[in-house]
Amino acid sequence: MKGNAVVIGGGVGGLAAARALALKGWGVAVRERSPALPATGTALGLWPEALAALDELGVGEKVRSASARVADAGTAGLRTPGGRTLVSMNAGGGLHLISRPALLAVLADGVDLDFGDEVADQRGLAGVDLLVGADGTNSATRRMVFGERYGARTLGAVVWRGTVDGTVGSYGETWAPGAMFGITPAGPDSSNWYACLDAGGTFKPPHRQHLQDVFGSWRSGVAEVLERVDEASILHHELFEIPPLPSYVNGNTALVGDAAHSMAPFLGRGACEALVDGAALGRCLGEAATVAEGLAAYDRLRRAKTQRMAAMSRRMGRLAMMRHGFVARNVALGAAGGVLRLGASLRHR
Template sequence: MTKSAAIIGGGIGGLATAIALGRGGWRVSVHERSQALPETGTALGLWPGALAALDAVGLGEAVRDSACPQVGGAFLRPDGSRIATIDVTAMRRQSGDTVHLLSRPALLRLLAGALEDGVIEWGSQVEDVAQLEGHDVVVGADGLHSGTRRQLFGDQHRVRYVGATAWRGTVPGHTDTVTETWGAGLRFGITPQESGRTNWFAVARTIEGARATDDEVSELRRLFADWHDEVQRVLDALTEHEVLRHDLYDLAPALPSYVRGNVALIGDAAHAMTPDLGRGACEALVDGVELARSLLEHDRVPDALARYDAVRRRPTQRLARMSRGLNRVASARRLTTLRDLGVRAAMAVSGPPP
């Protein structure tokens, strides 16, 4: 008998799970509350592990063809001097691949295009997991403020504000390298994006829910007024309607399991983390493919879900702790000289986490 899965959420992790299960002969439905795929969004860094997950669902080469490979990178000070270099060649030697940068809308289009018509049920809001009774498995892929997580584990496992807000967007013009500039309580990142655009993000420590008194572009130009020329190039090109702003959250306390009954959580629903390591979308992809692999390799669903939890919970919770720690270090307002020396030493010894 064909097994069935209902997936709550048509984001990156949910769609990857649907593709992998569908390729394995499962009957799959994806319940997405939005009416259509998003048309705007900024670049995601797809690390080698995420690219391997995309290879497993037949999309790795299409993503590499569409994305911008990272060919260099550095951490900088506000005056443009270098704190540390990101050794891209070392990553390639270790894993055989490098980070590829692709916008969220472009990745979602590739994922959705790999599914048959009708698999994604647009405008489908699932208020209660019980609505999906009768499926062999239900997958909670409903993001940061997951209703599925709350229903399974209660309000004690909720996202918490980490003390910082982030702006992001894109501007015209191509850049080859990835830079992240660290000041006192402020950061500014610049990366490539497909179609010859430059992706950027900015982070500042502030109270939760704070917004600019006039407009966000003016606020950004004030905060980063004396930073180096590349930051100024981006700031000069900003338009208000293209600037997104979101407070940053992660999940605390961590979940005791990613599984309850026949329901499994993936992505931000399971392990919401700050964006400091650039791994949120990557781990959602790996979650989805590993969950599907477990379900395809085990006859009994409880055995498959137990394996998924055993394989994915510890490494993703470790990454969430690392990302939270990096957020605190990178956003420090004091002792920034010591911080920069520590970052240089850490990069020289081990580089970024694989």
């Protein structure tokens, strides 16, 4: 079927949904409160399902050519702050990294997108054939549908992230009690980093000195990255997730991306799932005879899978930063030995 849709939010999920619906012949308008697409941002890891969704949206090749393939950076590792490798990780060659601005620019190309257009009253849009809430972790559309009960809740952790010029000697993650630091390639001549602490509330700037104090003695590229970090480019925020929703649809409204399943970032899957949501929503509505039928199919296809992913991501964060039992964890990881096919095992869930 075809109709007219309004998408609230021009992030990864909203733009993916808009492209997918437009490909099925829908008239789609995206309303985004920001004044323009972001010019800066860190890298997002894209797993094979996300690339398949991008192929379905007709932009897979453009995204591949604007991204770095993790396999090209060699094997990454899980390490201790002292530099001991617990596990060598093989991303299976399927993981691509792309900067968020580059991904959004590709997705936005050709989409009817209004910037500086904040939707203040979601209920006022109830008359459209389809309303897509792609308005992120603090989604007002979700609040309209489910009330305050499913609001974002803190994960009790904060993150700092950014990119630095140049490549780094070793990629991967370093795990310590209550803290972790990750480094990935971000492009042919830049690297992406993120640092996490299990602290409540955010920290005041300057961040660089604080990061040096906490992580500056860590090996395996961490100190090397921190030397190159520019204070002005550091992003810092608390981490949130939302509880599992009873449905991703209600009446003529669908939730996609973080609005539906904002999750801990420890598996790097939130944007991937938002892309898959968008493609699935377009497919389900394109194939259905009515909006209700299409939305029911979308909910069946996406809710259980993404809620499982969110639970795994939360558990991954707890495992990475556990304060008790980490010696046993490290021994167990070491005993897993060889190349842990993390990439392969996570890809197909």
